[in-house]
Amino acid sequence: MEDTAPVDSVARTLDVIGDRWTMLLLREIFRGVRRFEELRASLGVARPVLSGRLRRLVDAGVVERVLYQERPPRYEYRLTPMGVEVSPALVALMRWGDRWLAGGNAATLLVHRACGTELDQAFWCPTCATTFGPLAISSRPAT
Amino acid sequence: MEDTAPVDSVARTLDVIGDRWTMLLLREIFRGVRRFEELRASLGVARPVLSGRLRRLVDAGVVERVLYQERPPRYEYRLTPMGVEVSPALVALMRWGDRWLAGGNAATLLVHRACGTELDQAFWCPTCATTFGPLAISSRPAT
DNA sequence: CCGCGCAGTTCGGAAAATGAACTGACCCGG
């Protein structure tokens, strides 16, 4: 007993965040929508679905439920650091949709906060100090 | 009639590739598993599900169905360029799982083909010529 | 005290996933 995972990381990830509503939900929280009723309205999702998805995300530690008002108790949902790091996946999905399903027309631009330039998402080789695309990837089982 | 998309790219993307089996299926094809029976066995998925997912991916243009043997006709499934470009999303999911669900233990390493170095996935600013993480992203509606 | 807003839960019907069995074309051994 030691290292945690014989099983596959993609499958485990999908068990936590791998469904349509969960992904959209996370994207919405990224945008700053945090409250139950706002989330429901902006996604058009059924309440029980939203409720269930939020619970799972909270249990998994991806979002946290924060009291923003006592009496009556009202909660909002915020991304934990674990949640914030879902963004590369969300960005990848968005860019793929922009390129292949929207004919290259992005509805939302993502920019580097520091300078306002539109950002790129890429693979980066620390040795070569270059970026590269999917075709230059190779894989190898871990030791 | 003009630009294609009032709707959201993430949602459209999820309609095409946003479910568990579809994602796992694409990952498997990336690994080089291409035939129906191999895919079924390596994922443990029920035949009708596999059959349905493959059909949708073919219809969407993400994979293509290629005859690899006549008599009896036998087909295999290959990624189109559109399919190859799903990899950033898959990589993002895998890395997130490695980091947050497997305690940092990756089962598979992804490396830069040219030099064998383990790759990083990052956001890249063409102006600043630097890589950066999720916290340095900002968003803006397209013009 | 009546209506409203918010954050959910309960409940019945519709849609999906599942495993087992079947089809159909072909190859091979006896």
Next chain:
DNA sequence: CCGGGTCAGTTCATTTTCCGAACTGCGCGG
């Protein structure tokens, strides 16, 4: 030429899951 095996699916019946409409609970404002 007959039986068994492979591969790529389809059909079918059953269970599981998802979803939407309606309801609850709590406090506020008038």
